[in-house]
Amino acid sequence: MQARFTGLWVTLALAMLGFILLVERRWTEPPRGPRVLLTGWDPAQAVAVEVRRPRELPLRVVREGGRWWLETPLRDPADDRRVEALLAALVREPVQTVLTTSELLQRPDALAEYGLESPRVTLRVQAPNRMVQIQFGNRTAPGDQVFVQVVGEEELWVVSAEVLRLLPAQPADWRERRWVRVDSGSFDRLTVSNRLGWFALGRDPEGDRWRLEAPLRARVDPDRVQMLWQGLQGLEVLEFVADDPEADAEVYGFAPPVLALGLWRGTNAVAQFEFGRSPTNHPDRVYARQAGRAAVVTVPAEAVGGWLAGYADFRDRRLLRWEGQVSAVEFLGGENFAVHRLPVGWRILPWDLPADEALVEGLLDWLRRLEVVEFVKDVVIEPDLARYGLAPPTRQVVLRRAARGAGDTNTVLGEIQLGLVQDDKVFVRRWDEPTVYAVRASDLAGLPTAFYQLRDRRIWRIPEGEVERVIVEEGSRRREMIRHDAYAWTLAPGSQGIINSLAVGEAVRTLCELDAVAWLGVGEARAAEYGFERGAWSVTLRRRDGETLTVSFARPRQELPLLGMVRLEGQPWVFVTSPVVQELVQAYLKLPPESGS
Secondary structure, three states, rough: OOHHHHHHHHHHHHHHHHHHOOOOOOOOOOOOOOOOOOOOOOOHOOOEEEEEOOOOOOEEEEEOOEEEEEOOOOOOEEEEEHHHHHHHHHHHEEEEEEHHHHHHHHHHHHHHHHHOOOOEEEEEEEEEEEEEEEEEEEEOOOEEEEEEOOOOOOEEEEEEEEHHHOOOOHHHHHEEOOOOOOOOOHEEEEEEOOOOEEEEEEOOOOOOOEEEEOOOOOEOHHHHHHHHHHHHOEEHHHHHHOOOOOOOOHHOOOOOEOEEEEEOOOOEEEEEEEEOOOOOOOEEEEEEEOOOOEEEEEEEEEEHHHOOHHHHHEEEEEEOOOOOOOEEEEOOOOOOEEEEOOOEEEEEEEEEEEEEEEHHHHHHHHHHHHOOEEEEEEOHHHHHHHHHHHEEEEEEEEEEEEOOOOOOOEEEEEEEEEEEEOOOOEEEEEOOOEEEEEEEEEHOOOOOOOOHHOOOEEEEOOOOHHHHEEEEEEEEEEEEEEEEEEEEEEOOOOOOOOOHHHHHHHHHHHHHEEOOOEEEEEOOHHHHHHHOOOOOOOOEEEEOOOEEEEEEOOOOOOOOOEEEEEEEEEEEEEEEEOOHHHHHHHHHHHOOOOOOO
16 A cells, blocks of 8 residues: 555545444334335325316315315315325325336336226325325226326335225215214304294303203203204214205295204304205105205204204203202201211201111102192292292202301202192292292102101111010010020010910011111100000010110001001100011010900
């Protein structure tokens, strides 16, 4: 090597080292995988798609404001889902090479042979700085693939024929079939006009709460309105009938329309829809059109039939609806009492007695389902309330929630006031409305009138094995039975008669878990009223620790079930016994009739 070239070689070596360190080490091999129709494309960048077929008008859609619109051969909303499905397939479907560039040059008739000289379909996809054209030819012999060529690519490919299924054959294939394209939060009022009149529903865009605003302000059935609104949102076109904005309105039943719905935000119209008559031989369909679209279509009649009712049918017949947990139920008028939800469970106040959870929850469920049978008068002023027995009301039921803080005094979730009874109807009103309603008197039969009716029906629970002796008394007569083991009982010394040991054991077992079917009253007077006098038939369970539990029984009238009485908090409580207790205690824990009686 000559010295004069040494510097040159050193420079070249350093340059190559720099290339290796700075470039080659940072280079990564591009991902490998099957080739697809559109390589390096992002479907979200597409702004226009055009489909051309021989001897037909081109079908072109464009993206505007985040939605696809049909631009030619007519202007109409396009089905976003179908356009996006095609674009996704173009960047996903793998292709296979049939003929390379050199093979195509050797076979000048190849394009005609594969149907690409005069393509069956030409697809153009346009982005802001790029446009690609794909030509579709014949199907392969099996029919599951189709020959394609991307203009600018010299090779000829085949791709799954499923792509053809995504290409529209006519404008209707890509037209938007969802008839109501309105976001739930974009309007606050819905107007309805039909053959029964006109009314308006107000809507809270945030909470989906509906109300009647005209011709009067009132509550509406939220479930009914929400169901009908969801039906509109899911309404789909069955057939595109005409695209003439000057179409004869009488032919389709639009003069006047059978039903007109308007969606408004303030005084601005968001969308307006008209529904006409049913086509001949298709009673399950109705013609429809909407403002801003020239199309006349048919839609399922069932989805709009509910809107043909008058405003009275939309009124809420549930007397009470509330949100949140009820922490207290107050009963005012006659005997005042309340049940409160406490950490230990429901309690009856002011007596601080345990309430029956199932009864209280059943009461709340009953209040939720209490229905209006008549809207007596929509607006009743204070002086006129006396006509309905509501000044003052005979009874009130108030639902309250827990206070959220020291200054939170408005805790009422709901309140109903009861008035006069007339023709098996009771006049009622809510605390927050001027309307007087009527409910069936029979529907109020489940409303408790006294505090004792809500007491916990579980009287006591004791393990059967702790009972050592049972004492049956009636007047001056007495019988004692001693337990030796499970279902092993004998008469105590001094007691006479014959007993069925197994049956006595089963009867005692039922008394160890004694429940009331219903409480009938509390106090000496009520006990005497139901036939519980001194010397009444009683059964006493004596535990091993000496504690005794006594229940007395009476049947004041033959048509009544067997009644029981126990002493709780020093007071006699009268209750209806269960059928099992009635059967077993009468058969095996009752003294036989006295001889000669």
